[in-house]
Amino acid sequence: MKMLKNNIGYITAAAVAVLLFSCGGGRPAAYTGGGDTLYLPRYAHGFVVEQLPEGRLLRIVDPWQGAEGFEQAVFLAADGAVAPEGFDGITVGVPVRNVVCMSSTYVAYIAELGRTEAIKGVSGAKYISNPEVRAAYEEGRVRDIGFDTNMNYELLAAIAPDAVLAYGITGENGVMSGKLAQLGIDLIYIGDYVEQSPLGKAEWLVAFGYLTGREELAIEIFEGIEERYNGLKSVVARSVSDNPEAQAIMRDLSSPGTADGEKDGPAGKLRLWDRPVVMLNSPYRDTWFVPGDRSYMVRLIEDAGGEYACAGEDSDASRPISLETAYVKMLSADIWLNPGQAVTIAGLKAENPRFAAAPPVVNGRVYNCNKRSTPDGGSDFWESGAIRCDVVLEDLVRIFHDGLLDGGETVYFNKLD
Numbered sequence: 001m002k003m004l005k006n007n008i009g010y011i012t013a014a015a016v017a018v019l020l021f022s023c024g025g026g027r028p029a030a031y032t033g034g035g036d037t038l039y040l041p042r043y044a045h046g047f048v049v050e051q052l053p054e055g056r057l058l059r060i061v062d063p064w065q066g067a068e069g070f071e072q073a074v075f076l077a078a079d080g081a082v083a084p085e086g087f088d089g090i091t092v093g094v095p096v097r098n099v100v101c102m103s104s105t106y107v108a109y110i111a112e113l114g115r116t117e118a119i120k121g122v123s124g125a126k127y128i129s130n131p132e133v134r135a136a137y138e139e140g141r142v143r144d145i146g147f148d149t150n151m152n153y154e155l156l157a158a159i160a161p162d163a164v165l166a167y168g169i170t171g172e173n174g175v176m177s178g179k180l181a182q183l184g185i186d187l188i189y190i191g192d193y194v195e196q197s198p199l200g201k202a203e204w205l206v207a208f209g210y211l212t213g214r215e216e217l218a219i220e221i222f223e224g225i226e227e228r229y230n231g232l233k234s235v236v237a238r239s240v241s242d243n244p245e246a247q248a249i250m251r252d253l254s255s256p257g258t259a260d261g262e263k264d265g266p267a268g269k270l271r272l273w274d275r276p277v278v279m280l281n282s283p284y285r286d287t288w289f290v291p292g293d294r295s296y297m298v299r300l301i302e303d304a305g306g307e308y309a310c311a312g313e314d315s316d317a318s319r320p321i322s323l324e325t326a327y328v329k330m331l332s333a334d335i336w337l338n339p340g341q342a343v344t345i346a347g348l349k350a351e352n353p354r355f356a357a358a359p360p361v362v363n364g365r366v367y368n369c370n371k372r373s374t375p376d377g378g379s380d381f382w383e384s385g386a387i388r389c390d391v392v393l394e395d396l397v398r399i400f401h402d403g404l405l406d407g408g409e410t411v412y413f414n415k416l417d
Helices: 008-014 104-113 133-136 153-159 174-183 198-212 215-237 242-253 296-303 325-331 347-349 353-357 389-400
Strands: 036-038 047-052 054-062 071-079 090-094 099-101 119-122 162-168 187-189 278-282 288-289 319-323 335-337 366-368
Touching: 008 198, 054 325, 054 347, 071 119, 071 187, 090 187, 090 198, 099 104, 104 119, 104 133, 104 198, 119 133, 119 198, 133 325, 153 242, 162 174, 174 187, 198 389, 215 296, 215 325, 278 296, 278 325, 288 325, 319 325, 335 389, 347 353
Parallel strands: 071 090, 099 119, 099 162, 162 187, 278 335, 335 366
Antiparallel strands: 036 047, 047 054, 054 071, 288 319
């Protein structure tokens, strides 16, 4: 994804929908013979795994916003399997032993499955959080192949990867795909970033499981994430003040109420929390980009029992709003998440004096997803956090509803002081 303020890793995972580019190029043909469905995702919309007589097929569909009908077929050649006759998609030997990751998120998927040794190249090594990959880079076992127009194709040819795992934005990266075709290197598009559901993004772990030969482990890990995420979501849903079920329980408790919406009774002490209004992001130059209502981050806010300050755009894409509009929205906010590169309240005020009057700043409720950061500014929120949406959700619940969960600290978010 594009570079912003020289922070490649941060943007690689975080701002795909903010800075867009469009490229031409031919699209990979998909095998049309069909097969039996081997894995049909419950949340993700961008892939499916089929079983053919000859072996397994990974189908990747619509891997960028507006793709509409793009499909890439990847035959997973295990144990010397040969692709079906007439197949003109991509054939990749599995488990893959030599891959290049164009996004730090892909590093996280592979690392979660214990296969970091398969990563031989990355884009923006300084912004990758995974300690094993960082150590391998320092030792020369992982190479940084650059990004966009600064791609080092000679180095890429020397690595000779089984595949390059890449992304499209508003179209195929025609320059990269053309050069890789000349080098005889396969490019696999990964569409995790267009998933609207946090669990949909996490479920791409299963696709990586089939690529790395650890599909059973991937499914097991994902199901654990799913269980924890949905459990937390359910706890929140039963605890917010606008939930009729929770209100009914409050009415039915027999003992008199204590202060602040608490009651003692047969069900024990129950407290209902209000939904805080949450503002996102910060201005870039003279424009403030905010996500649409169907975006990944807004879904997290809603599942954590929050209300999105900039709601009203039925889309999964980011959109620009004026600074004046953003300031008005901020005046209604209780909490401010991800205010750019800010690490302190003083720094935020110095960036723009008008921020000093924002209610989240006045009340000390500003949080940034930089608790686990590299020295150069890469954030693990956009790396492992893409998979561990259950941990991200828990962080947000702690931030939104102090006291709802038992003791513990946030993992990805820092409170600005």
